[in-house]
Amino acid sequence: MLASMILTLNNINFYQELMLSIRENIKLGTFEEFHDKYINKL
Numbered sequence: 001m002l003a004s005m006i007l008t009l010n011n012i013n014f015y016q017e018l019m020l021s022i023r024e025n026i027k028l029g030t031f032e033e034f035h036d037k038y039i040n041k042l
Contacts, residue, residue, distance in 0.1 A: 025034040 021034065022031065025031040
């Protein structure tokens with residue numbers, strides 16, 4: 001039970017940080033570069 005709770009919190013944190021990075025890159029006008037780097041990591 002604890003493991004699933006920790007994994008859920010980890011996933012939420014990951015997506016919050018990802019969305020923060022996306023918003024920052026959109027504001028800076030560098031989203032396409034961010035997107036290309038991020039997609040290449042996958």
